[in-house]
Amino acid sequence: MLESTVPKKNSSKDAYKKQLKILQNKLVELQQKVCQMNIPVIITFEGFSASGKGSLIGKLVYPLDPRTFTVYTMAKVYEDAQLRPFLCGFWTKTPAKGRIAIFDKSWYSIGQSGGLYNLSSREKANFYYDVNAFEKNLLDDGNLIIKFFLHISKEEQRERFKQLERNEETRWRVNEGDWEQNRNYEKKLKEYQQMIRKTDSNCEWTQINAKDKRSATITMYKTIIEKIEVEIKNRQSPAVPSPTELRSYKPTGFLKKINPNCEISSEKYEKELEYYQEKARKLCYKLYEKRRPVILVYEGWDAAGKGGNIKRLTERLDPRGYEVIPVAAPSKEELSHHYLWRFYNKFPKDGHIAIFDRSWYGRVMVERIEGFCTTGEWQRAYSEINDCESHLFHHGVIILKFWLQIDQDEQLKRFNARMENPLKQHKINDEDWRNREKWEQYEEAVEEMLTMTNTKIAPWVIVESNNKKYARIKVLKHVVETLENQLQ
Amino acid sequence: MLESTVPKKNSSKDAYKKQLKILQNKLVELQQKVCQMNIPVIITFEGFSASGKGSLIGKLVYPLDPRTFTVYTMAKVYEDAQLRPFLCGFWTKTPAKGRIAIFDKSWYSIGQSGGLYNLSSREKANFYYDVNAFEKNLLDDGNLIIKFFLHISKEEQRERFKQLERNEETRWRVNEGDWEQNRNYEKKLKEYQQMIRKTDSNCEWTQINAKDKRSATITMYKTIIEKIEVEIKNRQSPAVPSPTELRSYKPTGFLKKINPNCEISSEKYEKELEYYQEKARKLCYKLYEKRRPVILVYEGWDAAGKGGNIKRLTERLDPRGYEVIPVAAPSKEELSHHYLWRFYNKFPKDGHIAIFDRSWYGRVMVERIEGFCTTGEWQRAYSEINDCESHLFHHGVIILKFWLQIDQDEQLKRFNARMENPLKQHKINDEDWRNREKWEQYEEAVEEMLTMTNTKIAPWVIVESNNKKYARIKVLKHVVETLENQLQ
Numbered sequence: 001m002l003e004s005t006v007p008k009k010n011s012s013k014d015a016y017k018k019q020l021k022i023l024q025n026k027l028v029e030l031q032q033k034v035c036q037m038n039i040p041v042i043i044t045f046e047g048f049s050a051s052g053k054g055s056l057i058g059k060l061v062y063p064l065d066p067r068t069f070t071v072y073t074m075a076k077v078y079e080d081a082q083l084r085p086f087l088c089g090f091w092t093k094t095p096a097k098g099r100i101a102i103f104d105k106s107w108y109s110i111g112q113s114g115g116l117y118n119l120s121s122r123e124k125a126n127f128y129y130d131v132n133a134f135e136k137n138l139l140d141d142g143n144l145i146i147k148f149f150l151h152i153s154k155e156e157q158r159e160r161f162k163q164l165e166r167n168e169e170t171r172w173r174v175n176e177g178d179w180e181q182n183r184n185y186e187k188k189l190k191e192y193q194q195m196i197r198k199t200d201s202n203c204e205w206t207q208i209n210a211k212d213k214r215s216a217t218i219t220m221y222k223t224i225i226e227k228i229e230v231e232i233k234n235r236q237s238p239a240v241p242s243p244t245e246l247r248s249y250k251p252t253g254f255l256k257k258i259n260p261n262c263e264i265s266s267e268k269y270e271k272e273l274e275y276y277q278e279k280a281r282k283l284c285y286k287l288y289e290k291r292r293p294v295i296l297v298y299e300g301w302d303a304a305g306k307g308g309n310i311k312r313l314t315e316r317l318d319p320r321g322y323e324v325i326p327v328a329a330p331s332k333e334e335l336s337h338h339y340l341w342r343f344y345n346k347f348p349k350d351g352h353i354a355i356f357d358r359s360w361y362g363r364v365m366v367e368r369i370e371g372f373c374t375t376g377e378w379q380r381a382y383s384e385i386n387d388c389e390s391h392l393f394h395h396g397v398i399i400l401k402f403w404l405q406i407d408q409d410e411q412l413k414r415f416n417a418r419m420e421n422p423l424k425q426h427k428i429n430d431e432d433w434r435n436r437e438k439w440e441q442y443e444e445a446v447e448e449m450l451t452m453t454n455t456k457i458a459p460w461v462i463v464e465s466n467n468k469k470y471a472r473i474k475v476l477k478h479v480v481e482t483l484e485n486q487l488q
Numbered sequence: 489m490l491e492s493t494v495p496k497k498n499s500s501k502d503a504y505k506k507q508l509k510i511l512q513n514k515l516v517e518l519q520q521k522v523c524q525m526n527i528p529v530i531i532t533f534e535g536f537s538a539s540g541k542g543s544l545i546g547k548l549v550y551p552l553d554p555r556t557f558t559v560y561t562m563a564k565v566y567e568d569a570q571l572r573p574f575l576c577g578f579w580t581k582t583p584a585k586g587r588i589a590i591f592d593k594s595w596y597s598i599g600q601s602g603g604l605y606n607l608s609s610r611e612k613a614n615f616y617y618d619v620n621a622f623e624k625n626l627l628d629d630g631n632l633i634i635k636f637f638l639h640i641s642k643e644e645q646r647e648r649f650k651q652l653e654r655n656e657e658t659r660w661r662v663n664e665g666d667w668e669q670n671r672n673y674e675k676k677l678k679e680y681q682q683m684i685r686k687t688d689s690n691c692e693w694t695q696i697n698a699k700d701k702r703s704a705t706i707t708m709y710k711t712i713i714e715k716i717e718v719e720i721k722n723r724q725s726p727a728v729p730s731p732t733e734l735r736s737y738k739p740t741g742f743l744k745k746i747n748p749n750c751e752i753s754s755e756k757y758e759k760e761l762e763y764y765q766e767k768a769r770k771l772c773y774k775l776y777e778k779r780r781p782v783i784l785v786y787e788g789w790d791a792a793g794k795g796g797n798i799k800r801l802t803e804r805l806d807p808r809g810y811e812v813i814p815v816a817a818p819s820k821e822e823l824s825h826h827y828l829w830r831f832y833n834k835f836p837k838d839g840h841i842a843i844f845d846r847s848w849y850g851r852v853m854v855e856r857i858e859g860f861c862t863t864g865e866w867q868r869a870y871s872e873i874n875d876c877e878s879h880l881f882h883h884g885v886i887i888l889k890f891w892l893q894i895d896q897d898e899q900l901k902r903f904n905a906r907m908e909n910p911l912k913q914h915k916i917n918d919e920d921w922r923n924r925e926k927w928e929q930y931e932e933a934v935e936e937m938l939t940m941t942n943t944k945i946a947p948w949v950i951v952e953s954n955n956k957k958y959a960r961i962k963v964l965k966h967v968v969e970t971l972e973n974q975l976q
Contacts, residue, residue: 032911036914054808057807058804058806058807061807062804065795066798066799066802066810067795067798067814067845070811071807071808073808102807104808307553307555310554310555311553315550316550318542318546319545319546319549319559319590320542320545320559320561320592322554323558323559324554324555326555331821332819333819426524
């Protein structure tokens with residue numbers, strides 16, 4: 001539905017200015033509240049060429065404190081998104097709590113024809129799935145998202161193009177693509193309507209008739225004010241537990257039943273190590289040639305041997321082709337965003353490998369057990385993570401996740417060995433011992449995690465790791481076979 | 489001087505392997521020390537095409553823990569450096585304390601012909617100045633920098649190109665530029681020799697004869713081991729005060745003598761505000777058209793009116809063309825780098841404006857007064873900052889710095905007003921009152937700062953700010969006039 005135009009056509013300029021001033025003052029007041037209440041706000045502008053997105057954004061920010069918002073154009077997004085899943089460029093620009101991010105064209109402009117790629121119907125379905133999941137994730141995390149779509153008619157657009165072209169200073173703003181849009185206006189309109197329909201349920205669109213600039217401006221201000229007011233009101237009323245918080249996973253104890261004692265002879269180890277390392281080395285060049293990105297996730301008990309395992313995997317790889325990303329506790333800045341935010345900056349470029357030494361799965365393990373997030377938050381995280389990995393998969397990322405499994409006795413042996421070796425003492429601290437005491441709790445969390453996020457596109461591989469050599473070969477072999485399979 | 493080749497030509501493969509193993513073990517041991525002692529290490533590889541940089545880097549990282557180093561190729565650097573001063577891409581990749589950054593080609597490859605631009609002799613001089621300052625800054629901050637240059641003869645290069653071309657899998661690695669380098673080998677050699685001469689004094693080069701790969705590998709390991717050992721030894725001996733720590737600036741009291749009471753009538757204010765805002769708006773489009781970047785720095789006493797001043801400056805600008813960057817206390821990650829590190833990520837792209845609400849000048853004010861850095865560190869900062877701004881200037885950045893001056897009475901009035909206004913109470917806290925008590929100390933620091941960093945290319949403008957309206961017009965007018973001047 002198009003919003004009705006607000007001021008009467010014959011209202012005087014002064015009346016308009018007066019109304020504007022009132023709305024602007026209100027917005028400034030709300031902006032301060034948004035800041036104090038730590039609400040992250042996202043405002044996006046989509047619409048036909050020459051519908052006036054730029055000047056509307058100018059109007060929007062005019063009364064705002066320039067230290068509290070950032071405006072992003074597509075050029076800025078592309079810079080960070082080159083050769084990566086397209087949402088990376090947007091995820092990394094989602095606002096910190098209390099800040100406002102304004103997008104002059106958004107993720108929708110990438111999915112539309114004339115955007116990054118012409119999409120097949122499969123790709124289109126993936127696109128809508130990913131975009132809806134993206135917005136849902138942000139909404140669940142407390143973001144306020146306001147989406148505008150600016151309409152002008154075919155005739156109005158033609159008139160505006162002509163006017164821009166008549167003026168020497170603005171001529172450059174009209175290009176062949178714009179005229180093509182005008183010629184195919186009806187087709188484009190249908191596309192836009194489909195887009196709006198498919199992405200209106202989580203997070204509704206506000207459509208603005210942009211023919212009259214004053215009325216468009218008033219509608220924009222009123223919409224933003226109303227949405228912020230609703231958001232503030234919602235936060236002040238007591239929270240109702242979400243349905244997900246009522247769900248409970250029944251542990252089956254399957255992890256306990258896995259025997260982590262698998263053996264390999266030293267001879268066989270040396271032979272297979274060389275064999276698979278050499279294969280992996282060659283496959284990485286092929287990966288680069290075919291521009292396929294790879295993500296490997298290492299999770300496991302403390303002292304399960306992640307470091308040494310990663311070392312053997314990468315030892316002979318071209319160091320320009322991979323990066324190992326150690327994941328520690330989040331920084332203050334990272335904490336003021338959605339927990340997935342910090343990982344979107346680290347996902348690999350096409351043709352490269354990113355190896356995560358611990359990862360986003362911290363959300364459903366340490367953050368869950370230690371109470372760093374709410375029950376609702378970690379329960380929601382399973383589907384958030386699945387959506388995230390599914391977006392990576394849609395872009396062509398090969399994802400493999402390894403759980404390094406040892407038993408409690410083995411861990412104790414390794415902890416003690418670390419305590420006794422002066423070169424390794426730095427690898428063990430009080431926290432490790434405290435975590436060890438919570439073995440049962442962690443076991444339950446790990447089981448649930450492995451179950452809930454074991455997808456076809458990003459499967460978990462349980463690696464029996466009491467014997468480090470066996471574990472290294474198992475991972476190497478698995479990586480080699482998967483890459484061979486995928487690169488055929 | 490070329491390092492003498494180490495193992496005798498007739499040494500057996502086994503002897504080489506044995507020696508290699510010893511060196512690798514030593515390196516691993518030292519890497520752990522580097523980590524424990526928080527030493528940031530930079531290792532760069534330059535040299536002729538096909539001299540074997542890539543395979544040498546492979547050898548280097550082979551024994552290392554992959555979680556402690558990152559390898560950067562030029563492609564990764566360019567990604568972050570597009571349309572920015574060329575050192576931005578490298579500054580942002582300098583390692584955190586205890587980590588190792590390895591560069592496959594470095595800042596030297598940008599300055600060389602065939603790099604980003606063909607340099608005039610003036611540009612060349614700027615380039616060497618900037619690179620030497622960059623390395624000096626990092627050395628002073630405790631970075632260990634190891635620079636390798638790999639030599640091969642003209643004949644050897646030709647042979648290697650041919651060999652690469654014979655093999656179908658490696659053919660793509662030789663391009664026309666490579667053959668051109670070979671044809672102009674003598675000229676290129678001269679250029680490289682000049683480069684090495686001009687950048688050898690702060691931070692010496694290790695030149696390696698790369699004909700024999702084994703000997704090159706051994707030399708590389710030995711050099712790195714030796715340099716790390718020296719660095720560790722130096723850190724263990726007591727520090728001698730550097731000459732800069734003995735220098736002392738004599739305050740002249742000029743700041744106290746400035747009368748911050750300058751008046752403007754409300755009528756004149758309204759008129760000039762609109763006039764200069766409109767001019768600024770237009771100039772920003774011209775800036776974009778001419779691809780000139782601008783940096784504006786706001787510093788001043790607490791409650792001097794920075795926020796409101798920035799607001800009036802940006803109010804009518806196209807929000808896609810500028811960004812306001814509020815600078816707060818550094819994060820833990822930022823603290824583990826050179827203090828300028830965090831700013832290199834924020835410098836504007838060509839054609840854009842970055843407005844810093846507080847800045848790198850915190851080093852010589854709050855960090856100095858509160859003892860967050862050593863005397864040597866803040867004293868050194870003046871020339872570091874001048875070098876940084878000079879690098880920006882060499883790239884074409886227009887830099888303006890504003891000091892907003894109010895007197896103690898005015899500050900008290902504003903603090904009290906903030907305390908009384910519920911909407912503004914969040915703008916004042918205990919720290920502000922504490923800082924106020926240190927007015928004299930700050931005054932001395934500010935004076936010294938304004939004196940030591942008031943350069944022709946990045947001048948300070950003192951803005952009398954007891955009257956906010958006067959201050960706003962003064963800044964706006966200054967920005968407009970400077971841009972008009974620069975964009976002629």
